[in-house]
Structures are given as C-alpha cells and as structure tokens.
C-alpha cells in the first residue's frame with residue numbers, strides 16, 4: 450500500500466443555490482480543487498452524494514460530473530452511505546491511490562436539497578434510517594435524534610440548556626468562514642428561546658437543509674511534494690457500521706460505530722485521542738456532538754456535554770471542534786459534508802484558516818456519520 | 834409517497850401481530866424477523882409471538898411530520914423496550930402527552946398508521962398505549 454496525500458481542495462459557499470443545478474454545484478467545487486492542485490486531468494473521480502435520485506431525479510452522478518467537467522472517458526462512480534456519502538467517496542478514492550490502481554484521483558461531495566418541499570426533503574433524509582421499521586412508523590430524522598437526546602438527558606441528568614454551547618461555538622467559528630451558510634454569532638439565550646421542532650430538539654440544535662459541494666485531489670505521497678507546495682498526508686481512514694435501526698443497537702447512546710471507527714483510525718495512525726489537535730465531528734444535532742466526543746475518547750460516557758459547558762471545544766480549548774462552523778453553521782449538505790470537513794481540516798493544517806486558525810495544528814481528525822450512526826467514517830490528516 | 838401494497842402485505846405478521854422469531858440455539862427473542870440471530874449469528878427461524886408489553890425507553894412529540902404523516906401531526910413517537918428484550922420504534926396512542934415518561938408501562942394495539950393518498954389503501958400497524966391493567 451502507498452501513503453496518500455491531499456494536494457488540492459475546493460469548495461463553494463453552502464446555502465440555497467436556487468439558480469444552480471446539482472451538476473453545476475459539483476463543477477464549481479471540482480474546478481476550484483483542480484486549480485488548487487494545479488492539475489488538469491485526473492485518473493478517476495468518485496462522487497459522494499445521497500439524494501440526487503430522490504430530489505433531482507438524477508442518478509448516475511459519476512458519469513454526469515465527469516461529462517460536464519469535460520472529462521468523459523475517465524473512471525467515475527457515485528458512492529452512497531447516507532449522510533456519510535462524502536467520507537465514503539473519499540475512502541474509495543484513497544483505496545484507489547493506495548492500491549496503485551490510480552495516481553491522481555478527485556473526490557467530490559455534492560448535495561442539492563432545496564429543489565423539493567421541506568416535507569419531501571424530510572422524507573428523503575429519513576431514507577438513511579430503516580424504511581420498514583422506523584420510517585414506516587412516522588418518525589423523522591429529527592425525531593430519532595430527539596429520542597437519543599431525551600434518553601441522554603434522562604440517564605445523565607443534563608438539561609436542554611446544557612447543550613447550548615455546541616451551537617454557540619459552531620456559530621462563533623463560522624463567522625470566520627466565507628463559505629459558511631450562517632456566519633453569524635448566536636447567544637445561549639437565543640438557543641434557549643428557539644422553537645422546539647421535536648421535543649427536546651429545538652431549531653438551534655439542528656443543522657440546516659442546504660445545497661453545497663466540496664472536492665479534494667489525491668496523489669501518492671511520494672510525488673505529492675513535487676505537485677503541491679502544501680500537501681497534507683492522510684494518516685488514517687477507517688469505517689465501521691452498526692445496526693441500521695437505532696432500536697436494534699444494544700445501547701443506542703454508545704454510538705458504537707464511532708467508537709470502532711475512531712479506534713481503528715488511531716491504531717492505523719499509531720496515535721491516541723489526546724494527540725489530535727482538532728476534531729471536525731458530525732454535529733448534525735447537538736446530541737451527536739456529545740455522543741461523538743464520548744465515542745472518540747475525548748470524554749467519559751455521559752460527559753460529552755461537560756466539554757461544551759467548560760469551553761473545552763473552543764479554539765483554545767482541550768479539543769477544538771467544528772472549527773469553521775461545523776454542520777450547524779457552515780451547513781449540512783448531506784453528501785457533501787464529509788468533504789467539507791476534510792477541506793476545512795486541510796485549511797487548518799496548511800495554516801490558512803485565518804481568524805479561525807488553531808495555533809500549531811499538526812494532526813486533525815474528521816468524522817462523518819451516516820443515518821443515526823449506522824455508518825461512521827473517520828479520517829486523520831497530518832500537516833507535512 | 835407511492836403505494837407499496839406488496840411491501841405492506843409482506844410485513845403483515847410483524848405489523849399487525851408483532852410476530853418475531855426465537856433463536857433455537859441461544860433462546861434470544863428476535864424482532865423484527867431476521868432469520869439470523871443477532872446474538873449468536875446462527876440460523877433462527879422459529880416463529881415467536883411477542884407479548885406486546887413493554888416500557889417507554891425514550892419519546893418525542895413530533896411537530897413537523899414527514900410526507901404521508903402530515904395530517905396526524907403533532908404525534909408522539911417512542912422507543913419501546915419489549916418485555917422479551919427487543920426494542921421497537923412506534924407511535925404512542927391514547928395518551929395525555931404531558932403524562933408520558935421514560936419507564937411508563939405500555940402495551941401494543943393495532944391502529945391505522947396512515948392513508949396512502951385520498952383513495953389509496955390504509956396502512957395498519959402496531960402502536961403502543963399506556964398499559965391498562967398492570968399484570
């Protein structure tokens with residue numbers, strides 16, 4: 450196996466792109482990444498996406514993106530793993546380069562979510578759960594997270610207000626991200642006042658429905674330095690699964706796939722959780738931030754919320770998270786999210802995160818969650 | 834939402850009667866039917882009738898319903914830990930929302946889950962209500 454590096458990154462602003470179709474969202478990010486890597490052609494491309502068939506009536510995205518990039522002929526595939534589709538596509542790209550089957554590979558994450566009504570988008574997102582035994586009962590994705598949050602509060606004695614700083618921190622960091630959907634600070638008071646959408650989940654616990662695309666270019670590490678002035682090494686890529694339905698997991702609050710995926714990534718990188726300088730976690734809901742911090746080894750069970758309360762998730766805290774806004778404030782265009790996380794981690798490791806920069810960031814971790822936790826993918830990146 | 838008559842028909846045993854399986858190797862109660870035991874990973878196809886009794890593991894009142902369920906909002910969904918072990922996701926019915934709490938004893942009833950459009954078939958299935966007589 451060959452070591453792999455990221456030699457280029459690209460993204461477009463996350464938001465409601467009414468005048469842009471899914472293919473042109475992908476092209477925007479892809480063109481930026483190709484320019485950043487200073488390459489004109491790739492050997493293969495993998496497109497991470499969840500909902501194009503349902504929302505845009507368009508499957509077969511590998512061929513669509515390759516065609517509209519003017520690269521018809523190239524190897525191209527769509528990769529799907531619900532909200533973890535972006536990281537899943539990255540993993541396929543990494544396997545292609547590490548194995549020697551391809552040299553220069555592009556990975557694009559893209560999602561167009563605003564072409565249907567809110568209810569239809571809600572129903573589409575629910576496809577990440579168990580269609581026969583969860584969705585058939587009328588639960589939404591928000592409701593699944595509400596069930597987790599209620600149980601967590603019950604077991605560990607937290608109040609709803611204790612989760613506020615996850616949202617406050619994400620928004621404070623997004624202020625410094627020109628690609629964020631909500632680059633505006635919010636207060637804990639605003640969090641507490643926000644409308645409840647599925648008790649106890651409120652509007653400011655949840656990440657927004659939006660459009661977006663992000664891309665990276667991969668190359669073998671041994672040639673990366675000659676191609677890029679600031680390559681970032683991929684130290685680990687690890688994926689783990691759990692039962693598709695939340696109710697079939699022996700302990701739904703354990704986020705077992707996150708634990709497995711993190712441990713595999715630490716082992717592959719030969720590091721421990723404490724070595725990580727920042728953690729781009731999957732804060733689709735505030736409860737997911739708490740559970741992710743615990744499963745990845747940054748807090749004891751039931752104490753993930755404590756890290757937020759104590760300010761340890763801020764830029765100068767023990768484990769900075771969502772450093773450029775996270776899913777909450779940068780936005781969560783589902784199939785693109787895993788690549789946005791990696792693009793932002795690369796910016797931190799290149800020292801180009803501006804006012805959001807983590808001082809001396811050397812090791813960054815990203816974690817992308819599919820569904821309520823049935824697929825969880827972790828990547829560890831290192832500045833060179 | 835499109836009509837899925839064959840799909841709903843195929844699931845009638847589970848949906849109407851909470852029919853599961855019991856593992857002949859380790860005795861694990863399985864719901865929904867998987868044919869492979871999640872505990873010992875051996876073949877497990879013995880039919881098993883769950884009692885329908887359990888308690889609320891968690892719950893949420895849902896204000897924004899997905900397509901197909903709009904007319905029923907707000908309604909309360911829950912995770913129910915069944916007496917025999919398995920957990921299921923289902924709606925609560927016949928409740929006073931303020932009185933629902935974690936640990937509340939509940940029992941299964943068969944109710945209408947939704948209508949598939951104005952002229953489509955009605956989909957029935959399990960919901961759970963507060964247990965009337967505590968056995």
Ligand SMILES: [Zn+2]
Nearest residue numbers: 856859870873
């Ligand atoms: Zn068994």
